[in-house]
Amino acid sequence: DAKTTQPNSMESNEEEPVHLPCNHSTISGTDYIHWYRQLPSQGPEYVIHGLTSNVNNRMASLAIAEDRKSSTLILHRATLRDAAVYYCIPLSPNDYKLSFGAGTTVTVRA
Amino acid sequence: DVKVTQSSRYLVKRTGEKVFLECVQDMDHENMFWYRQDPGLGLRLIYFSYDVKMKEKGDIPEGYSVSREKKERFSLILESASTNQTSMYLCASSSGTSVSYEQYFGPGTRLTVT
Numbered sequence: 001d002a003k004t005t006q007p008n009s010m011e012s013n014e015e016e017p018v019h020l021p022c023n024h025s026t027i028s029g030t031d032y033i034h035w036y037r038q039l040p041s042q043g044p045e046y047v048i049h050g051l052t053s054n055v056n057n058r059m060a061s062l063a064i065a066e067d068r069k070s071s072t073l074i075l076h077r078a079t080l081r082d083a084a085v086y087y088c089i090p091l092s093p094n095d096y097k098l099s100f101g102a103g104t105t106v107t108v109r110a
Numbered sequence: 111d112v113k114v115t116q117s118s119r120y121l122v123k124r125t126g127e128k129v130f131l132e133c134v135q136d137m138d139h140e141n142m143f144w145y146r147q148d149p150g151l152g153l154r155l156i157y158f159s160y161d162v163k164m165k166e167k168g169d170i171p172e173g174y175s176v177s178r179e180k181k182e183r184f185s186l187i188l189e190s191a192s193t194n195q196t197s198m199y200l201c202a203s204s205s206g207t208s209v210s211y212e213q214y215f216g217p218g219t220r221l222t223v224t
Contacts, residue, residue, distance in 0.1 A: 041217075041218075043114075043200050043217050043218045044202075044213075044215045045215065046214070049212070094208055096141070096143075096158065096204070096208075097168065097169070099152060099153055100147075
């Protein structure tokens with residue numbers, strides 16, 4: 001399994017963008033990069049996933065480096081509801097098992 | 111929106127008791143999962159079910175069993191609860207098992223075994 005490195009924590013002000021980096025230098029060529037988040041006292045929530053090109057959805061954008069050794073999750077305008085632990089997870093094409101590391105704890109200041 | 115519900119948010123049981131955790135999803139998903147989440151150990155898969163009455167062991171099945179008699183319902187059973195099974199238990203469902211399918215989680219059951 002590919003190893004990931006994420007900062008322990010990040011802080012942001014409300015309405016400002018948040019850029020969450022993830023280093024996954026041992027990722028294989030067919031691994032997808034998934035992001036989930038977990039709000040306090042709740043179950044994890046899917047955010048976004050991608051393979052090579054950048055991806056956007058209503059929650060966030062995912063920018064994947066050309067060499068795929070790193071990626072960045074972008075929350076365009078942080079709200080208080082975005083305060084959560086964010087997990088970056090490389091998954092092989094047939095892998096259904098999620099395994100979270102420590103993730104990045106995002107704090108949003110009002 | 112997909113909804114995954116779990117029978118209890120908090121549960122306190124005694125050592126040796128048989129414990130049932132229930133999970134229900136309303137999106138007709140084939141696949142359902144039971145995980146446990148512990149500080150420092152992250153999220154670990156206990157069991158996976160890909161169809162009614164079908165199951166596969168995950169990484170830590172010891173001390174647990176599961177039941178899936180109906181598509182929407184997946185139960186986790188602790189045959190004889192022990193203190194090392196004190197944890198947050200999370201149920202999830204998905205419509206597929208390839209990497210393209212996201213998993214939808216319930217709110218979790220925090221189980222304390224005393």
